Amino acid sequence: DTGVSQDPRHKITKRGQNVTFRCDPISEHNRLYWYRQTLGQGPEFLTYFQNEAQLEKSRLLSDRFSAERPKGSFSTLEIQRTEQGDSAMYLCASSLGQPGQEAFFGQGTRLTVV
Amino acid sequence: DQQVKQNSPSLSVQEGRISILNCDYTNSMFDYFLWYKKYPAEGPTFLISISSIKDKNEDGRFTVFLNKSAKHLSLHIVPSQPGDSAVYFCASSAVHYNQGGKLIFGQGTELSVKP
Numbered sequence: 001d002t003g004v005s006q007d008p009r010h011k012i013t014k015r016g017q018n019v020t021f022r023c024d025p026i027s028e029h030n031r032l033y034w035y036r037q038t039l040g041q042g043p044e045f046l047t048y049f050q051n052e053a054q055l056e057k058s059r060l061l062s063d064r065f066s067a068e069r070p071k072g073s074f075s076t077l078e079i080q081r082t083e084q085g086d087s088a089m090y091l092c093a094s095s096l097g098q099p100g101q102e103a104f105f106g107q108g109t110r111l112t113v114v
Numbered sequence: 115d116q117q118v119k120q121n122s123p124s125l126s127v128q129e130g131r132i133s134i135l136n137c138d139y140t141n142s143m144f145d146y147f148l149w150y151k152k153y154p155a156e157g158p159t160f161l162i163s164i165s166s167i168k169d170k171n172e173d174g175r176f177t178v179f180l181n182k183s184a185k186h187l188s189l190h191i192v193p194s195q196p197g198d199s200a201v202y203f204c205a206s207s208a209v210h211y212n213q214g215g216k217l218i219f220g221q222g223t224e225l226s227v228k229p
Contacts (some may be wrong), residue, residue: 004157031215042118042203042219043158056216091157095215102148103217105157 004106006092012112013082020078021109025094032075033103034067035091036060043091049075050097082113117141118206120220127227133191135223137204140185144206148217149178149189152201161202162189194227201225 005024013019025032030051035043046065047057051072061067064082069075079086089110093103119138127133135149145166150158164171164178164187171178177190191198201224205217 006157033216035217035219040123040221042120042205042221043217045216045218048216093157097215101215102160102163103215104160105150107155107157 004092004094004104006090006106006109008109009107010110010112012114015082015084015113017082018078018080019082019111020076021090021092021111023075023077023092023094023106025074025092026104027073029094029096029104030072031095031097031103032069033093033095034075034077035093035105037089037091037108038087046077079111082111084113087111087113116221117144118204118218118220120202120204120223122223123221124224124226127194127225129196129227129229130193133189133194133198133225133227135189135191135202135204135225137187137189137220138185139187139204139206141206141208141218142185143208144218146207146209147178147180147187148205148207149176150203150205150219151198152203152222158203191225194225196227196229199225199227 007022033048034046037043049069064080089108091108093105095103148163149161152158180187201222204220
């Protein structure tokens with residue numbers, strides 16, 4: 001296992017289109033997180049899963065955003081009716097879920113909405 | 115409301131000298147603190163962490179200091195190397211209050227180590 005994998009690495013889409021990103025966590029990790037990072041800022045928490053259950057969502061996650069982790073393995077993040085303000089780096093991370101256990105990040109998906 | 119702040123957007127240090135990166139937080143429930151390093155076009159990479167029950171943690175050239183009363187932590191890199199040039203993020207978590215373990219990140223400090 002080589003770590004957290006995200007696909008695609010880059011996505012350019014027209015405003016109003018739907019996009020979907022995929023994240024494959026480290027295989028034994030039961031927690032999976034989605035973060036968003038814009039230029040000059042640190043990553044901002046969006047949502048997280050404990051196995052297949054989505055346990056917390058940030059207020060940043062509007063109704064146009066939906067995340068799933070159907071079998072507790074990989075996860076998808078879908079953005080419907082994209083807006084220019086959605087342009088950002090979307091980062092996925094996973095962890096073992098033990099207190100104080102660090103999260104390991106993927107390389108991210110860079111979304112550009114034109 | 116920026117709960118974790120890194121007030122220095124950039125820092126330039128000579129190779130071999132000490133790099134000190136600072137971070138302040140406001141939430142008293144934070145009990146676990148981490149530093150991540152990020153190169154361009156890559157995701158953040160975990161560097162070092164510290165629990166609130168400690169005031170210092172050391173790993174090779176990297177040492178993190180925690181001052182709970184001041185709600186301040188710092189990362190010391192000694193000696194600094196050109197390969198350390200990256201953006202460094204401070205992150206905090208309230209592990210015992212929020213079992214989810216989500217991280218709250220600062221804005222980052224870009225470190226440049228000059229040969």
